[in-house]
Amino acid sequence: MTTAEFKPRPRLPEWLRIKLPTADTFSRTRSLLDELKLHTVCESAKCPNHWECWSKGTATFMIAGDRCTRACQFCAVSTAKPLPLEADEPMRVAEATRRMGLKHVVITAVARDDMADGGADHFRQTIEAVRKLSPGIVIEVLTPDFLDKEEPIDAVLSANPHIFNHNLETVRRLTPSVRHRATYDRSLSVLKKVKAKRGDSIYTKSGMMLGLGEREDEVLEAMRDLREAKCDILTLGQYLQPTLKHLAVEAFVTPDQFAAYGEQARAMGFVHVASGPMVRSSYHADEFTLPSGPGR
Numbered sequence: 001m002t003t004a005e006f007k008p009r010p011r012l013p014e015w016l017r018i019k020l021p022t023a024d025t026f027s028r029t030r031s032l033l034d035e036l037k038l039h040t041v042c043e044s045a046k047c048p049n050h051w052e053c054w055s056k057g058t059a060t061f062m063i064a065g066d067r068c069t070r071a072c073q074f075c076a077v078s079t080a081k082p083l084p085l086e087a088d089e090p091m092r093v094a095e096a097t098r099r100m101g102l103k104h105v106v107i108t109a110v111a112r113d114d115m116a117d118g119g120a121d122h123f124r125q126t127i128e129a130v131r132k133l134s135p136g137i138v139i140e141v142l143t144p145d146f147l148d149k150e151e152p153i154d155a156v157l158s159a160n161p162h163i164f165n166h167n168l169e170t171v172r173r174l175t176p177s178v179r180h181r182a183t184y185d186r187s188l189s190v191l192k193k194v195k196a197k198r199g200d201s202i203y204t205k206s207g208m209m210l211g212l213g214e215r216e217d218e219v220l221e222a223m224r225d226l227r228e229a230k231c232d233i234l235t236l237g238q239y240l241q242p243t244l245k246h247l248a249v250e251a252f253v254t255p256d257q258f259a260a261y262g263e264q265a266r267a268m269g270f271v272h273v274a275s276g277p278m279v280r281s282s283y284h285a286d287e288f289t290l291p292s293g294p295g296r
């Protein structure tokens, strides 16, 4: 356990205060997810945009259970021995996607290091089920690193997601203290592999949390490393401590600094960049429209 748990949480700056919603879309989203017994990373990771996204009728599905085999110091998803996969979960995700009328779906999963394929085939089945019930939908997957193995990556790619997202999460120096089992180079390698296998027929995407103690030169180095891995899309957002047991926030990065990073990222060649305090991997993911339609 880190010493982080003894630090009092600092007061949030104005730009991070959440405005509560009034729309009843939030409760409709809640009921639908309850009815179909689905997990979302919105809830499991205590995402600060939970109210906003659900009020707009969007959510990020988290498949393969809600127990993760890893224990990253920034993440609120529970670490525990996972339960067996539920064979009907892909269909339930597909049904929720259809009923929510999503045009762009984001599907993520806990890390299943207990399984030989890391849960990759479950991703494949979910993508296929979603496409069956919602033809024409843009499908984005946010995957674990699958230990950088070829077969699981191939399994996910075989279902032809439009966007393959795998987060770098933080800069090289901080990776060992922020992530559990994952390495900086392995994450870059996963992104490189996807591009090497699929080229321009897929968009790759990655994201980092800022405010963990990283320096500006380290952020720029990570952005360059991602471009070197031919990563197309970048998200940068403020890290917020989900509970007192998690890593403390070291700095609140100002909106101006986020904007400056965004400009630098665009200058490096990322085709789409979302950089701001409330940005998360899946926040406003549908704002990125595929330039030449799905399956370019």
Ligand code: SF4
Binding pocket: 041, 042, 043, 047, 048, 049, 050, 051, 053, 054, 058, 059, 060, 280, 281, 282, 283, 284
């Ligand atoms: S930003 Fe992503 S994880 Fe957070 S509430 Fe929105 S859809 Fe869910």
